[in-house]
Amino acid sequence: MANKETYLGEFEQIVLLALIHLKENAYGMTIRMEINERIGRDVSIGAVYTTLERLEKKGFIVSKLGEATPQRGGKAKRYFQITPTGKSKLNEARKNFEIMWQGLGPELIRAGGMYA
Amino acid sequence: MANKETYLGEFEQIVLLALIHLKENAYGMTIRMEINERIGRDVSIGAVYTTLERLEKKGFIVSKLGEATPQRGGKAKRYFQITPTGKSKLNEARKNFEIMWQGLGPELIRAGGMYA
């Protein structure tokens, strides 16, 4: 990989961003919803969790179990938060994409060319 | 996957963008160099080619063999170009990232928070 232990995949970035938007309320179900609401990507809950697990193992997020006595049914929620490492990695990924996109507007790349 | 046959991975996006910048001169070696020069990512030539193969199989790029009588040693170059499908897919990926980043400046996400 680009750098063992530090590579950030495409979906991992999406999950990280959803998580940031959700602030104190980021857990499996809400993350899944946030992604779906924002970009219409409908992934399974399992897909979200395995990604969260990997992000945690890499040190990009941390988690803690929710309140012990919730006023509802269901297993306790596991809340996630991004770490400083995760933030800088995410910023770096963004910066790199920006550099790669430099000079290529969303329309620009459609102009001319043999297959355009 | 998000959508069988249409998913665009992180590195696939990078390769596609390098290829666009290179215009008529996009082939394995130059693509690898372009990526390295722009964002300092040093991938093997094999990594570039397998990615190009996948992109071609998905219909996001097309290739054709270079000049039959090159004035130098070495095997003929294989030139690559992005297709309309590839372009729109790339634009879509960018749009989605933009939506996910909305409201989160590169500095903004570093402010406050338990682990900041």
Next chain:
DNA sequence: ATTGTATTTCTATTATGTAGAAAAAATAAA
């Protein structure tokens, strides 16, 4: 023919993306 050079192709491995079923753990109802 042999050597050198530039480039591609092949082979293999690990990591990421993904779904779906099963398990947990709490509340509500019987």
Next chain:
DNA sequence: TTTATTTTTTCTACATAATAGAAATACAAT
């Protein structure tokens, strides 16, 4: 006090993407 319902997580399995490095091509020069 067992059984059902709800909400959420955890487990298992598989397809696809990221990656390296060696081997194969194919041409030019000696």
